[in-house]
Amino acid sequence: xxxxxxxxxxxxxxxxxxxxxxxxxxxxxxxxxxxxxxxxxxxxxxxxxxxxxxxxxxxxxxxxxxxxxxxxxxxxxxxxxxxxxxxxxxxxxxxxxxxxxxxxxxxxxxxxxxxxxxxxxxxxxxxxxxxxxxxxxxxxxxxx
Amino acid sequence: xxxxxxxxxxxxxxxxxxxxxxxxxxxxxxxxxxxxxxxxxxxxxxxxxxxxxxxxxxxxxxxxxxxxxxxxxxxxxxxxxxxxxxxxxxxxxxxxxxxxxxxxxxxxxxxxxxxxxxxxxxxxxxxxxxxxxxxxxxxxxxxxxxx
Numbered sequence: 001x002x003x004x005x006x007x008x009x010x011x012x013x014x015x016x017x018x019x020x021x022x023x024x025x026x027x028x029x030x031x032x033x034x035x036x037x038x039x040x041x042x043x044x045x046x047x048x049x050x051x052x053x054x055x056x057x058x059x060x061x062x063x064x065x066x067x068x069x070x071x072x073x074x075x076x077x078x079x080x081x082x083x084x085x086x087x088x089x090x091x092x093x094x095x096x097x098x099x100x101x102x103x104x105x106x107x108x109x110x111x112x113x114x115x116x117x118x119x120x121x122x123x124x125x126x127x128x129x130x131x132x133x134x135x136x137x138x139x140x141x142x143x144x
Numbered sequence: 145x146x147x148x149x150x151x152x153x154x155x156x157x158x159x160x161x162x163x164x165x166x167x168x169x170x171x172x173x174x175x176x177x178x179x180x181x182x183x184x185x186x187x188x189x190x191x192x193x194x195x196x197x198x199x200x201x202x203x204x205x206x207x208x209x210x211x212x213x214x215x216x217x218x219x220x221x222x223x224x225x226x227x228x229x230x231x232x233x234x235x236x237x238x239x240x241x242x243x244x245x246x247x248x249x250x251x252x253x254x255x256x257x258x259x260x261x262x263x264x265x266x267x268x269x270x271x272x273x274x275x276x277x278x279x280x281x282x283x284x285x286x287x288x289x290x291x
Contacts, residue, residue, distance in 0.1 A: 004189035007182060009173055013193040016172020017200025023164035024201065025208030030157040032218035032225050035165060037254040038279070045283045053151070054158040059258055061162020066263035068163065069170050076170060078260065079178035080267040082250045091257075091271040093246030095278025098254055101239020105253040106165075108240070109198060114205025115213075115226070122232050126240030127247060134248025135184040 024111050027058070036107020037062070038098035101126070154220055166259045172197040175259045177251030184248055246278075 024035040031054060033040075040055045066075055082090065098104040101123050103112065108127075112120020166175075173179045174197055183194035209226075217223060247253050252260070252271050260268025 001186055001190050002188075004182060004191045007179070007189075007191045007193075009193050010196055013172050013196035014200040016168045016170070016174065017197035017202075018204050019168030019171060020165055020197070021168075021201040021204025021208070023161045023168060024205050026157060026164065027161040028208055028212045028218070028224075028226070029215075030219050030222075031154055031161065032212075032220075032222040033158075034225065034227065035161060037258070041254065041276070042279055042283075045279060053155055057155045057158035058162035058165075061159045061164070062166040062255060062258035063262040064159075065163055065166020065170060065259055066175070069167060075263055076173060076176060077178075078176050078263060078265055078268070080250070080252075080265065080271075081178060081181075082267070084267070084270055087250050087252075087267055087271045088274040090246045090250035090252070091274025092278035092281070093249070094243055094253065094257075094271075095246075095275035095280075096282050097239050097241070097243030097246055097278075099239070099279050099282035101236050101241075101243055104243055104255075105247070106255050110201045110205055111209075113198075114202050115209045116206075117227065118230055119227075119232055119236055123236055123240035126237050127244030130241045130244030131184045131248040132186050134245050135181055136187045138249065139185060140187045 020106075020110060021114070024106075024114065028111075033058075034107055034111045036103050036111055038095075038104040039102070039107050042099050097127075154222060157220065165255060166262070168201075169256055169259050172200075175256045175263065177256070179251075180253075180256075181248075181251035184251070 027033050027035045040058055044052060044055050069075060103123060108120040108123040113124060169175045173193055179191060180194060182191035212224060215224060250271055254275060257268060257272040257275055261272050
């Protein structure tokens, strides 16, 4: 393993992470909800009375974030190398897998581990594992 | 138990939480799929940043959920919706494994997909639509399974 010191951004990573943590803290302490994006969106597929508003509001916040950011600074570089076909395949897999496993990086990875939930720790190990493996296969075996 | 405050207050807090979450992702570099993939690429030039993002988030989260765990209602008087299941089943593991494959293919997970929409990234929007279709497929299969 070779560490990419030139692109390693420890301070913004920690500060951004802390901001994500504060967001999750606000959401559980004020709204009584887990900041798990796939669960928040998934709930919109089965509409229940008085249950959609907070889901839409949180999602709207996510969408507005880059727009608010742009009022103060330029957006950091966004680089997506995947082809459109690969993005479609990846998107379907991400959407299905996150719902099937009851959560994604936010719900299991951040909130679940913070709750010390055994389920979330297992799920995070599972998706981290295949995440590492997939990139290894794509880049170092298939050479994509 | 405190009386629930207005619906609008709860919606405002939800909006603020989502906004802070998105700003955190941007600051952390996690709205950039290339940076996420650089973390997942253990065999190449490895960028450990995402590990610190999770570390920073969990450090704050640990405190928040300790406080939350002792309360029966939120500061706004809303019920605490904290999952209680401790069953580790096939669905959890398979779902996690499958999700990780998709994450590794594009470097995008659900929250950053919405940030990419706001940033106007066409590729991000294509991913987001595909992701919503994947979630829809899950819902369809679930309703078939239950019937």
